[in-house]
Amino acid sequence: MxxxxxxxxxxxxxxxxxxxxxxxxxxxxxxxxxxxxxxxxxxxxxxxxxxxxxxxxxxxxxxxxxxxxxxxxxxxxxxxxxxxxxxxxxxxxxxxxxxxxxxxxxxxxxxxxxxxxxxxxxxxxxxxxxxxxxxxxxxxxxxxxxxxxxxxxxxxxxxxxxxxxxxxxxxxxxxxxxxxxxxxxxxxxxxxxxxxxxxxxxxxxxxxxxxxxxxxxxxxxxxxxxxxxxxxxxxxxxxxxxxxxxxxxxxxxxxxxxxxxxxxxxxxxxxxxxxxxxGTAAFPNFVHQAATRFWTKLEFLSGLAILIAKPNNVYDLPPVRNQIGRILGWLHQARSMVLAAEAAYEAVPGGEGVQINLEIASAHRAMAGEIYPKIVQELKLLAGGGLIQLPASGMDLRHPELGGLVAKYIRSPGHSAEQRMKLLKLAWDALGSEFASRHEQYERFYHGAPHVYHPMIVMHTDTNALENLVGTCMAGYELPDTPGLPA
Structure with missing residues (x-):
């Protein structure tokens, strides 16, 4: 069952x-x-x-x-x-x-x-x-x-x-x-x-x-x-x-x-x-789940960025489009790494079945920890002081004396105070609350510290192939015997 x-x-x-x-x-x-x-x-x-x-x-x-x-x-x-x-x-x-x-x-x-x-x-x-x-x-x-x-x-x-x-x-x-x-x-x-x-x-x-x-x-x-x-x-x-x-x-x-x-x-x-x-498929399997979840989380934060910009009528301003484009670029980078790791799958060494590409899986560890704080920073810049000047509770809207004031001063064009407060309360919980701070620290160290995963990227990468590519380039020319003549 x-x-x-x-x-x-x-x-x-x-x-x-x-x-x-x-x-x-x-x-x-x-x-x-x-x-x-x-x-x-x-x-x-x-x-x-x-x-x-x-x-x-x-x-x-x-x-x-x-x-x-x-x-x-x-x-x-x-x-x-x-x-x-x-x-x-x-x-x-x-x-x-x-x-x-x-x-x-x-x-x-x-x-x-x-x-x-x-x-x-x-x-x-x-x-x-x-x-x-x-x-x-x-x-x-x-x-x-x-x-x-x-x-x-x-x-x-x-x-x-x-x-x-x-x-x-x-x-x-x-x-x-x-x-x-x-x-x-x-x-x-x-x-x-x-x-x-x-x-x-x-x-x-x-x-x-x-x-x-x-x-x-x-x-x-x-x-x-x-x-x-x-x-x-x-x-x-x-x-x-x-x-x-x-x-x-x-x-x-x-x-x-x-x-x-x-x-x-x-x-x-x-x-x-x-x-x-x-030495098993555990690590690439972990990354497959984690990278998919991270992609989803960036989708959520990207949607949040768009919704923060629209109520204040700044969504179409070039500087704001620049910010949102930067965030979406990181989102598509995260998504692309998942799809690429699957497409470049490999046999499980010494075992059965297949796993996502280990080189890309290792690189994702570094990418995610580095870009998450940047995305949070972009969203904070986008939201500005609106994240700070919020009533302590949404129930202030129901207060007989304060409700009218909150409704008047927290709203934005085409969005009621309740709609805007609901959005910004969500944004604060994702960006500035103690919960949000824990998530920023969590994503930084989700798969370990940089001094651990950076050397592992080297270990999981076919560095010989990279050296050979440069070697092929260098083999294509020599120092000429006579100055001014081609090799």
Whole structure:
């Protein structure tokens, strides 16, 4: 049976330990810091029950296309269309929607040999894991980044031995782990959380070299939430994005968590713990989903730019057209990279199926992080002081004394005060609110820091071909023997 939004929401009422402002949240589906976002994610699942959307979102076997392993170019396009359908439902603001990590799991399954090591053979567990997640259409959350403690030292040389998640005990039925992982984006809304390490580990870090997926309500798992922008929203009218699409970020703390062996994918293998992410199709699959979502987000911001310019009658002014053209240029750049990466698809190295072009996927990481702040800046310049001089609440329009004043001074030609306020409240939430600031920082580091992804662009690029092109040019001429004569 296809999973519905109601089924999803019910699954969240499992006693998971989510902490916010020193409070243990008993039910994320009802708490004012999480309930609207949980409902937005539930809406994604409801789309899979809509006959028209289901044709795009689901395979003939009834699983989400994000879980499928593409075999052809057409399969990549079909998967992208599914990514696009879900991303449009949140206007690109749910960065870690369930299809993100679903694509990662499909990437693992495309290269199962990575999980067969001398210390642990996780291939059978991987097969069961893929089946469990895909057939249940489950939401896989993840925490794969170590806390920022001392970045000059490997995991085993930190001040304390449990600052990062590590094995502290091995039992007949599994292992006991202790430590923390950061940036659990959307983790409080997941069905399971996969814990691993995306950064390289040192030769002495075997105790930290593991990967496993367990239910969110597993005893000993604690999720410590950052400030909730949803909780701070005055209303959907005043904060239309942060009130509905604050996917949250949480610190995961493992307090002597028991992990059964059948839930373990990688164990005590430093190389495999890294290759799980970079030696399978997981990374290009991540970028395929993320790049499609980013394209959608830029469509939204481009539309916002046009709607900001029109009410003030400046849309046709050459300087404004210049600004909007610049924004649209970035939009088409983002879109073109997705289409190009699909068209230049390649076989999954050492595995099965195909993936988007790795060179373009790597370049997209840099492009997205660099242009997003520029787009936000252009929109802020376009909106000007209108973003600042807004009534505290849309309900001021209903006030018996203030309503007439607001209606008179906030309007613009052809647009009522309510229409204009609705637009500018949306713009502020996208550009200037705390929610907006988080998204700008988030897009900058969506796939890592520049000092990480720039060298990886070099690694994934056929630099020999570039050198050979220059070499061909240089081979076409020589220093002449006599000055003034051609070579």
């Amino acid at each position: 296809t999973r519905t939004g109601a089924h999803y929401l019910e699954s969240l009422r499992d006693g998971r330990q989510v902490w916010l402002d020193g409070e243990l949240v008993k039910d994320v589906t009802r708490h004012p810091a999480f309930r609207n976002t949980a409902r937005s994610i539930a809406d994604l699942y409801d789309l899979t029950t809509d006959s028209a959307a289901a044709k795009v979102l689901l395979t003939q076997d009834g699983i989400h296309r994000a879980y499928s392993i593409p075999r052809t170019y057409d399969d990549l396009v079909a998967r992208r269309k599914a990514f696009k359908t879900w991303s449009e439902a949140s206007f690109g603001y749910l960065g870690r929607s369930p299809d993100y990590m679903a694509a990662g799991i499909a990437g693992f399954s495309a290269v199962p040999g990575v999980f067969a090591t001398s210390t642990f053979d996780g291939t059978a567990n991987l097969e069961a894991y893929y089946k469990r997640m895909s057939t249940g259409n489950l939401y896989q959350a993840f925490t794969i980044t170590n806390p920022q403690i001392d970045r000059t030292k490997p995991a085993a040389e930190q001040e304390e031995d449990d600052l990062f998640v590590r094995v502290v005990k091995e039992l007949d039925g599994g292992v006991v782990v202790r430590g923390a992982k950061m940036i659990g984006t959307g983790a409080v809304f997941g069905d399971e959380v996969i814990v691993g390490t995306i950064e390289p580990l040192g030769p002495g870090d075997a105790e930290y070299a593991l990967s496993f997926s367990v239910p969110i309500d597993t005893p000993g798992l604690k999720f410590i939430s950052r400030t909730s922008y949803e909780a701070g929203a005055r209303s959907v009218f005043d904060n239309p994005l942060s009130s509905r699409f604050d996917e949250n970020d949480a610190l995961l703390v493992c307090d002597d968590v028991f992990v059964p062996w059948e839930r373990v994918l990688v164990y005590r293998d430093v190389k495999a713990s890294l290759l799980q992410w970079w």
